[in-house]
Amino acid sequence: MAGNSQRRNRRSSNKKGAQVGSGGQRRRGLEGKGPTPPAEMRKGHAKQRAAQARARRATGRPAPRRGGPKGTAELVVGRNPVFEALRDGVPATTLYVQQYIDSDDRVRDALKLAADRGGIHLLEAPRAELDRMTNGLNHQGLVLQVPPYDYAHPEDLTAAAHDAGEDPLVVALDGVTDPRNLGAVVRSVAAFGGHGVVVPERRAAGMTAGAWKTSAGTAARTPVARATNLTRALQGYQKAGLMVVGLAADGEAELTDLDLLDGPVAIVIGSEGKGLSRLVSEACDVRVRIPMPGEAESLNAGVAAGVALYEASRRRTGRR
Template sequence: MAGNSQRRGARQSTSKKGASAGTGGKGRRALAGRGATPRAEERTGHPAQRRAAAEARQRADRARQRQRAEEAPELLLGRNPVLEALRAEIPATALYVVPDVVRTDERVTESVQLAADRGLPLLEVGKAEFDRMSGGALHQGVGLQVPPYGYAHPDDLLALAHDSGRPPLIVAMDGVTDPRNLGAVVRSAAAFGAHGVVVPQRRAVGMTASAWRTSAGAAARLRVARAVNLSRTLADYQKAGLMTVGLAGDGDVDLHEYDGFADPVALVVGAEGTGLSRLVREHCDVVVRIPISRETESLNVSVAAGIALYAAARARG
C-alpha cells in the first residue's frame, strides 16, 4: 500500500511530519557572509602583506638606528674643526690624536694643550685604527669626542622666559637640516636676547658638533628644546599667550611694518629652500617677509632669522 512504511523498501512521506527543529540562527549567520574583502596588505600571506610588513620592519630599524646615533657620542674630525670647537669650549669627553701629527702641525699642538687645560683625556691611536673609527672620513689625525646634546622640553623655555622677567621670545625652526644654519640661529638668538630655540624631533637637524662649533659657544648659554610635533608645540605656545610669527618670502606683512615684537613672540623660520611647511604655517598668527631686492631670490635661513631677531630686540628696547 502506497505510503505504508511497514512495507519493505517503502519511504515514509515527510508531508505528515511537523515543523523541523530550527538552527538557532546559525544558518542565517552563515548566509550573511564575511563582510567586505580585506585589502591585499591586510591578508595574511598575501605578497602585498609581506611587502608591507617588510617595509614596516625597515622603518622600525631606521628609527632605532637614528635613536642609537643620537644617544651615541659624536666624533668631530679635522684639525681646524677640532681646534675651533675646543676654543669655543663645547662639551667634550676625549681628544683622539695620531702621534705623528702632534709634532708636525701647530693646530694639533694647540688642541692638545687646550684639551689638557680642560682635563680631557688624550688618547693616542694608530692611523689604521683611526681610519676604522672615523668610517673612512677625512680626519687629519685628530678627533674630538662630543657627548649627546641634552635637549630641553619646549615648556622649559616658557619657564626660563617667566624667570627672566621679560616677554618670551622663542625661535622655532621648521625642518632645517643644515647644522651650520642651526648653530648660526642659536648664535643670533643668544645675541638678541631670545630665551631658546625649538627644533622638531624628526626630519630636522639636531645639536651636532658642527652646530655647536658654528654657534661659537652660544649653545652653552642658550637652551635648545626638541619638539615631538612642532605644530602642536606652536599651538601650546599660542595658548600660553605667545604670538606665532612666521617668516617667509611671500609673507603678508613687511617686517618693518609689523609692530608686535615687543609682545610675547614665537618666531618661526622655515627649512632651506622649501620654507614653512603647510601645517606649521597654518599655526602662525601672522607671516612676515623681509623686503629684499628683486634680483635676489631669497635669504639664507640663518641670515633671515638674524634680521628678524634684531628687529625684535629693537622693538623691546
C-alpha cells in the same frame, strides 16, 4: 554541509559566557580625591617649573634639561677640525691620539688646548683602532669625541622667560637642515635677548660640532629645545599666550609693520628653498614677509632670524 551542528569545534551559539566583575574598581574610581592642589604643586605645570627655576636660581644650581633621549656621540676627525673645535669651545669628552704620531704644530696645539680645558680624557690608540672608529676617514691621527647635546623641552624656554620677568621671545626652525644655519640662529637669539631655539626631532639640523662652532660659544648659554611635533609645540605656545609669527615670502603683512613683536612671540622660520611646511604655516597666527627692495628672492635661515630678532629687540627696547 551548511547548518550541520555535528561538525567538530563548530560554535553553535554567539553568546558569550559569564563576565568577570570589576571588583568594585569602577565604584572606587568615582570617589573624590580631595581638593585640587595649587598650580605650584602640580607636576608638570608651568607654574611649578617656574617655582623650581626660582629655587634653582636662589641656590645657584643649574637648570635640568627635559628633552627627549639624547642622540649619539659625534666624532670630529682630522688635525685642523679637531684643533678648531677645541679652540672654539666645542664640548668634548675624549681626544684620541694615534700611537707614534708624527707631531706637528696642530697636534701640539690640540693637545695643549685639551689639557688646559680640563675634563677631556687623552687616550692613545693604534691607527687600526682609529680607522675602525672613523670608518676609514682620513683622521690624521686625531679624533675628538663630542658628547650628545642635552636638549631642553619647548616649555622650558617660556618658563625661563617668565621666571626672568620677561615676555618670551623664541625662534622655531621648520625644515632647516644645515647645522651652520642653526648655529647662526642660536648666535642671533643670544645677541638680541631671545630665550631659545626650537627644532623638530626629525628632518632637521641638530646641535652638532659645526653648529657649536658657528654659534661662537653662545650655545653654552642659549638653550635649544627639541620638539617631537613642531606643530603641536607651536599650538602649546599659543595656549601659553604667545603669538606665533611665521616668516614667508608671500606673507600678508610686512615685518616692520607688525606690532606683535613687542609681546610674547614665537618666530617661525622655514628653509630657504621650501619655506614653511603646510601644517606649520597653518598653525601660525600671522605670516609676515621681510621687505627686500633688492634683487634677492629669499634669505637663509640665519640671516632671516637676525633681521626678525633685531626688529623684535628694537620694539621691545623702545617699549621700556
